[in-house]
Amino acid sequence: EAGVAQSPRYKIIEKRQSVAFWCNPISGHATLYWYQQILGQGPKLLIQFQNNGVVDDSQLPKDRFSAERLKGVDSTLKIQPAKLEDSAVYLCASSPPGGLAGLTDTQYFGPGTRLTVL
Amino acid sequence: GQQVMQIPQYQHVQEGEDFTTYCNSSTTLSNIQWYKQRPGGHPVFLIQLVKSGEVKKQKRLTFQFGEAKKNSSLHITATQTTDVGTYFCAGPLSTLTFGKGTMLLVSP
Numbered sequence: 751e752a753g754v755a756q757s758p759r760y761k762i763i764e765k766r767q768s769v770a771f772w773c774n775p776i777s778g779h780a781t782l783y784w785y786q787q788i789l790g791q792g793p794k795l796l797i798q799f800q801n802n803g804v805v806d807d808s809q810l811p812k813d814r815f816s817a818e819r820l821k822g823v824d825s826t827l828k829i830q831p832a833k834l835e836d837s838a839v840y841l842c843a844s845s846p847p848g849g850l851a852g853l854t855d856t857q858y859f860g861p862g863t864r865l866t867v868l
Numbered sequence: 869g870q871q872v873m874q875i876p877q878y879q880h881v882q883e884g885e886d887f888t889t890y891c892n893s894s895t896t897l898s899n900i901q902w903y904k905q906r907p908g909g910h911p912v913f914l915i916q917l918v919k920s921g922e923v924k925k926q927k928r929l930t931f932q933f934g935e936a937k938k939n940s941s942l943h944i945t946a947t948q949t950t951d952v953g954t955y956f957c958a959g960p961l962s963t964l965t966f967g968k969g970t971m972l973l974v975s976p
Binding site: 792853861 | 899963
């Protein structure tokens with residue numbers, strides 16, 4: 751079974767520029783997540799999709815970050831304009847459908863995109 | 869605000885020694901998950917604990933969920949160099965919230 755795919759793997763940009771990341775989840779996984787992982791910290795959830803609908807975007811800085819999952823499969827995360835503090839690894843994760851009540855869905859993470867903002 | 873805390877932040881052991889990392893939540897959790905992230909890699913799911921006082925084992929790894937469901941621990945017996953990485957706990961607060969992790973280094 752193929753894992754979560756992400757591209758690019760690395761990106762270097764200057765502050766105030768724009769950048770976009772792409773994610774293709776595991777086939778059949780209805781739930782897709784974008785996380786930001788700053789060096790030395792745990793992943794922080796930015797946005798969660800269920801199919802093509804947003805479930806949770808409470809921690810997404812909406813003035814500069816946007817994400818979409820138009821056809822309920824792959825997703826893009828955009829930052830416009832980027833700031834120095836956006837330097838981090840952006841992880842995409844997906845979960846299969848059919849989670850049981852009282853359980854948290856297992857997150858299957860992709861390799862991530864390492865963003866450096868200069 | 870609600871948070872998940874882990875200690876220690878970092879531990880360096882000799883191969884064969886034991887290792888324990890602790891996770892504490894500011895609030896009661898319905899469940900807790902543990903992930904491992906190898907250097908340069910991505911988090912990989914290890915286990916989920918649900919019941920108060922639950923103990924689960926995976927070979928040399930023992931996971932425990934506290935009676936009050938506010939804390940958890942991961943204990944590795946007789947560490948090996950393959951255990952190197954950062955271990956994260958994660959709990960469902962307002963969103964799934966990860967701790968900062970415990971980085972484990974194992975010297976041969």
